[in-house]
Amino acid sequence: LMGPSAQEMDHYIALLDGQRRLKNLKAMLNNLFSWRRRPREEYEGKHTLPLNHARLIDELLYIHGHQVLVDGYFNGDPHPGNILLLNGDEKNTKISSWLFNLLSGGSGSSSPYRLGLIDYGQVKKITKSDRITMCKLVIAMAEENHDEVVRLMKETGYSSKNMDPDIMYKYCQVSFDEDNMKITNGMHIQEFMEYLDGADPVESLARDYIMISRVTVLLRGLAHAL
Numbered sequence: 001l002m003g004p005s006a007q008e009m010d011h012y013i014a015l016l017d018g019q020r021r022l023k024n025l026k027a028m029l030n031n032l033f034s035w036r037r038r039p040r041e042e043y044e045g046k047h048t049l050p051l052n053h054a055r056l057i058d059e060l061l062y063i064h065g066h067q068v069l070v071d072g073y074f075n076g077d078p079h080p081g082n083i084l085l086l087n088g089d090e091k092n093t094k095i096s097s098w099l100f101n102l103l104s105g106g107s108g109s110s111s112p113y114r115l116g117l118i119d120y121g122q123v124k125k126i127t128k129s130d131r132i133t134m135c136k137l138v139i140a141m142a143e144e145n146h147d148e149v150v151r152l153m154k155e156t157g158y159s160s161k162n163m164d165p166d167i168m169y170k171y172c173q174v175s176f177d178e179d180n181m182k183i184t185n186g187m188h189i190q191e192f193m194e195y196l197d198g199a200d201p202v203e204s205l206a207r208d209y210i211m212i213s214r215v216t217v218l219l220r221g222l223a224h225a226l
Helices: 006-033 052-072 098-104 128-142 146-155 165-179 191-201 207-225
Strands: 073-075 083-087 112-117 121-125 203-204
Touching: 006 052, 052 112, 052 128, 052 207, 073 207, 128 146, 128 165, 128 207, 146 165, 165 191, 165 207, 203 207
Parallel strands: none
Antiparallel strands: 073 121, 083 112
């Protein structure tokens, strides 16, 4: 099953925000004109809106993809404990209308959060040639080019006991691309990787690619959890 996209979540949050603003407007009118007959109503801030989890994941994938494919240096351990959700930066936000400030619930900032990435104790360097190979592998996987994926996997230094091309392709899928119940035959990803290794044991794989695989699996695991 696939959850809503970042754009779909934006539309949903915008709908909830519209309802929240309308409620704040009613509360403001009550507090201004009916405060003697009715109790004071509280205003709802932006913190009551849900987070766009899909956009968080998109941003994390973009950041780490840029590190791997462009920068050549990446954090090999982006587990959830190393990812912080911080409040949006409000220092440079200028609000000229007190009414807008009231109805919006505060900052008026376009993003209510910032991502904080910590603990770069397992930073890896990847050469330009390996980055180019990884780019080709991403394209081949997106195009479902079975033969090209197998060729590039060999180029990365992958070798197994039988060099079974079907096992090699599936290994590449779950290591660098995606995992779902259809790909893993209903198994958990760890169980499926053990199944692949039992069918055709891996004998060698360049350490840099192992770390890239670790990054993709960790981020996909976070995405599944959210």
